[in-house]
Structures are given as structure tokens and as C-alpha cells.
Amino acid sequence: ERGGEWIRFLERREAAARAWTARLGLDREEEPDARPSVRLLHVDGTEERLLAALLFEAAGTGEEEALAAVSQLSASRRTELLEDLVGARENRRHRPGRGFETLRYRFEIVSDYGAFRDLQRHRMLTCQWQQLTPHLGAGVPEEVDAAGCGDDYRRALEVSRAEYARLVDAGLERAAPYALCLGYRIRYVLDLNAREAMQLIELRSGREGHPTYRAVAHEMHAQIAAVHPAVAGAMTHVDRDAEPRLERILSEIRTESRRAARIG
16 A cells, blocks of 8 residues: 555645646747757856865865865965876776865756767666657668668658647657657656766766767866866876767767857
8 A cells, every 4th residue: 555655645746747838838848949968057166175175085174175275276276186086097997086076067968869868877867758759759870871771761750740640649748758769759857966077977978888978078077178177187198089979979069069159
């Protein structure tokens, strides 16, 4: 019975969220112009607080006193201090101290579902996602068109979308996403501290990975660099090796970021 109570609680919570999104006009579905995107929504913390947190375990004073001391340093001295505290990272498994967890970043991402599932596997972050639907569209890799299989690929996407619609019409909305190809896009949020961001970005930027999530990792790194350049600089094992498809996806993401910035 306890399990049944839990299920009913979740159902009531979901119903309330759906009712409020409808009331607020947030239940739009069709977005035919959606593109892959990465947006840094929120940053919590400063590089000065990071330094104070990194010094805390070795200090004999409180963290606020460490923060006051760090704040007196010039930008170049703070950079030198961070480099010393991070140390010489000979490989990506040499991670900085827990002080890196004092900074947090919240990213909103649109990518294909396959890339999402790889990024969702990182357990040291908070991941929230919307239901997979065909409404954000799906991309067709240029390599597929070049191989002469583009039309077959598009037909497969359409068959997938039609089956999704059939299941929804039959009242099987929860089962419908299983009919969709993994190339359809999904919107999700990754909320993570700087230590986990380093682990995710360095791992997922690797050249052995899929270009879709490599592009997400590269853009997350670029957007962290824009607000915390020293933190991004400590991520010395980001794989910058490029390939044509990676460059195309990054171009799409950055074009979408500029468009969103103009609208915002």
C-alpha cells in the first residue's frame, strides 16, 4: 500500500504541474525552428569564493577570512594561486580539491536524445528533462545524405513520428516516446558544480565520443570560460581535436545562442 500511496502522490504532483503549465501558457509543443543549443542559465559563486574554499582545509581561520585575504590579491596573483592549488594535472583523473564544488552552473540544452542519454549518465549532477516528443525535430547528418541514404533516413524519422502520434491518439502518451528514433531532440537541464563540470567536459569532449555530445561539452566549456576563465583554464584535458561534423554542430549551437541573445 505504501508503494501505491507513493505512485498516487507522484501522479497528483505531475497533474498539478501540467495544470499550471497550461494556465501559464507554457504547454506549447510545436517548435519547427528548434536547433541544437546550449545556454548557461545561471551561475552561482565567484572565482574568489572558489579560492577561499580551496584554501579552507589548509587554513586555521574561517572561510570568510580566507575570502577577505584572497580578495586583496590582484587578478594575476589569483590566477597564480589557482594554478598552484589545482596542481599539475598529468591526466584528466587528477582532479582538483572539493573547493571546486562551491561553484555551480545551470545549463539548458537541446540535443538529440542519444546525446542526452550519454550525458544523463553522470550521477554527480542534477538532470531535469522534458518528455521526448517529435516537436523539436531531428537533424539529418550530412554524412547520411552524402552516402545516398538521406531519403531513407527521413522516411524512418517520419515512420517513427507517425507511430508516436498513433500511440498518443490511442491514449498511450507515456509509451509513445519509445516509438521515436534517438535522433529526435529533447530539451533538458544540467545543473552541476565546477568539479563535476570538469569531469564531464573533459570526458565528453574526447575524440572517441559522438560528435553531438562532444559539441555540447565544447560549448559548455566556452560558456564557463566567458564567466570564470580561470576555472575553464584549469580544464587542461579538454580534447580540442576537431572533425567536420563536430564543427557543423558547434556552428549550429553558437548561431542559436546568438539568436537567443538577440531575442532575450
